[in-house]
């Protein structure tokens with residue numbers, strides 16, 4: 001028999017897939033003996049059954065009844081009982097923490113009768129009616145689908161009528177009246193009455209949680225985070241405890257360490273006389289956790305003790321939700337807490353120092369994306385004037401953009417290419433699309449644990465929250481600070497590390513982490529923590545990391561960042577700029593002599609470029625790719641030329657001869673699909689002298705470096721090979737020129753000759769190609785294009801977002817390697833290439849070389865190295881190290 005319901009006492013933390021993270025951790029805390037209000041969890045399996053049939057699964061109601069009866073027996077009270085009611089909370093919780101599902105419903109079991117009983121038992125009429133109005137409001141909005149603004153509006157009207165600054169200014173009679181108003185709203189909006197039967201309330205809450213799995217916000221979030229759609233959510237049903245019983249009660253959130261900076265020590269917010277989400281909703285000002293020590297020393301001491309227990313049990317930063325009921329502490333939630341990239345590195349290093357985790361485990365707790373974020377520039381403090389406003393530094397980084405005041409506007413402007421800052425009084429889950437679209441989020445209210453802060457941190461979006469000096473006027477589409485009015489569209493700068501807001505676009509400077517990679521040295525806790533993670537990664541990784549660099553400057557920077565060579569040096573940029581005229585001359589040459597002259601002029605320039613890069617990478621391999629793009633890319637635009645020639649003819653003039661020649665050449669070379677045209681090795685095979693010139697430049701650069709006492713290690717790479725014969729012919733030419741230069745110079749020049757694998761045919765015939773290739777390098781950009789049959793430049797903007805929406809892609813195949821298709825070709829080529837030539841050196845030089853998930857794939861595919869842009873080199877080093885850990889403990893942050 002399937003078993004749809006687990007008592008807290010029967011679960012544990014490893015059952016998150018079945019009980020959701022929340023349910024599994026409540027069970028774990030129960031097992032640890034922490035004070036958790038009793039309850040039970042309905043499994044994700046029940047949810048999946050509901051989602052596939054649309055009906056309540058058979059047997060679920062019965063199981064719930066059994067568990068409820070046990071809860072009632074233990075409490076000595078019945079759900080909704082008329083003289084002393086047991087009340088429940090109904091909470092959603094999937095395996096992954098997932099905003100966007102149904103909000104928790106508190107105080108389930110209250111009705112027109114039990115509210116009076118609650119008043120009597122608690123001794124507080126006000127508390128009882130406050131609880132009831134919360135239930136009607138939450139149930140009405142989330143289960144019955146009434147627009148929440150109608151309830152908020154009624155509450156605000158009442159506050160205004162009573163002259164109350166906040167909810168505490170309303171008395172029992174006010175709240176009773178509000179309940180009546182809310183019930184009318186529900187009847188008007190749904191034609192139904194608020195259900196009085198406690199069992200009916202419970203049943204509908206559970207089903208509503210199931211249904212919320214497919215709510216729009218939940219689906220958007222899952223797509224963004226690549227969470228599968230078929231997991232389902234669990235539902236936790238728990239005995240209520242009350243933080244709104246008066247000044248001796250309250251609710252709070254706590255972290256065992258600061259989730260923004262990683263600094264050790266407890267950290268959090270507390271709100272007296274409050275329940276549920278009050279503490280994060282910004283309805284009243286919270287006090288720091290330390291204030292709890294004075295308000296309720298006993299509860300505070302216990303909380304500190306529980307935090308110690310949890311941190312040593314989970315061996316990581318934990319975040320905690322708790323409630324104090326008449327001085328008594330209750331634990332309502334814990335989980336391994338989200339944190340900024342900075343905090344992830346700092347905490348990992350601290351936990352190693354404290355002997356809690358090993359250096360290897362620490363490596364599993366940091367990630368390449370976070371590291372990349374820490375390398376982003378920050379605001380130049382010397383250019384910073386006085387801030388316009390201050391708030392809480394909720395999610396670090398620096399961002400500049402036009403102020404916008406609602407989610408739709410943020411999405412609209414971002415889609416048009418504008419950078420925006422979403423400014424809200426506070427955010428709700430409905431703001432999610434705008435938060436995703438924005439560079440930064442700024443709110444006027446709410447603490448570091450408010451919705452805006454938590455979501456922004458999770459996404460790595462800059463956030464300043466609770467900037468109380470600003471008054472946000474969404475209707476008028478502006479915010480004001482004193483006399484300054486900031487209209488929609490005004491550019492502002494937001495510093496999420498300092499918590500400041502500035503008018504205008506503040507210039508940026510390098511981050512300390514970037515400076516560390518540039519110049520070495522240690523210093524702050526963060527830099528030190530990053531350095532330690534890098535050392536650990538370097539000591540365990542199997543993959544080498546090289547860089548894609550076309551200039552000596554890039555090569556030198558890449559080397560400082562830890563590159564172990566150049567995996568891809570593209571020669572095409574060497575044909576641009578002032579040299580264009582020489583390239584034109586080569587293309588337009590009427591005979592061999594003219595072409596020879598043009599090539600001779602290019603030769604010394606290329607030689608110098610190569611010598612510079614070989615010097616910057618002295619002693620390390622430099623893989624130089626022969627010219628790849630179609631030649632017409634080096635000629636002027638066809639339409640411009642045609643217009644120029646036609647205009648001259650129309651004026652009755654004789655058009656400039658050079659332009660006519662150029663137009664002829666451009667027309668001759670025009671291709672409908674240049675990506676699939678005369679390029680790569682094909683170019684070298686049909687344009688005489690081109691390969692010889694490039695190889696000579698390389699070989700002479702090697703000779704020059706050897707004579708200067710260097711240790712040049714050039715490797716020559718042939719692009720776009722599809723058949724081994726292409727490589728055989730080209731390679732013979734390369735060897736001929738190398739021999740020639742060795743002979744002339746008296747310096748023996750040996751360069752390994754290899755090929756890119758970037759066509760499906762190359763991958764599928766890799767065994768034969770390996771007979772001629774001394775190394776392979778996967779050109780995963782072209783390999784992705786040719787495998788899928790679409791060109792990145794043409795299609796990315798056209799339909800990728802639709803494909804992501806429809807779930808055809810979980811990520812762009814140009815960002816993260818398509819494991820199933822392109823990855824399969826790679827595995828075939830590795831296997832057959834190495835079978836034909838044992839020890840064949842194999843790398844990858846597409847942009848995927850710097851993408852964390854792709855690096856893990858390349859590690860498992862057995863490649864020797866990845867090559868990526870210089871700035872991604874540290875990311876690739878770190879991820880290559882993480883990939884070498886045996887899989888476990890590698891949770892992505």
Ligand code: ADP
Nearest residue numbers: 089091104238239240241251276277321332333
């Ligand atoms: P979320 O997933 O949004 O964190 P929760 O299920 O944690 O939602 O519920 C939100 C808040 O509701 C909790 O932080 C807590 O303050 C309150 N809450 C939930 N269950 C109870 C309960 N049994 N007693 C009192 N408060 C509760």
Ligand code: MG
Nearest residue numbers: 022321332333
């Ligand atoms: Mg919670």
Ligand code: MG
Nearest residue numbers: 719758779782
């Ligand atoms: Mg290519």
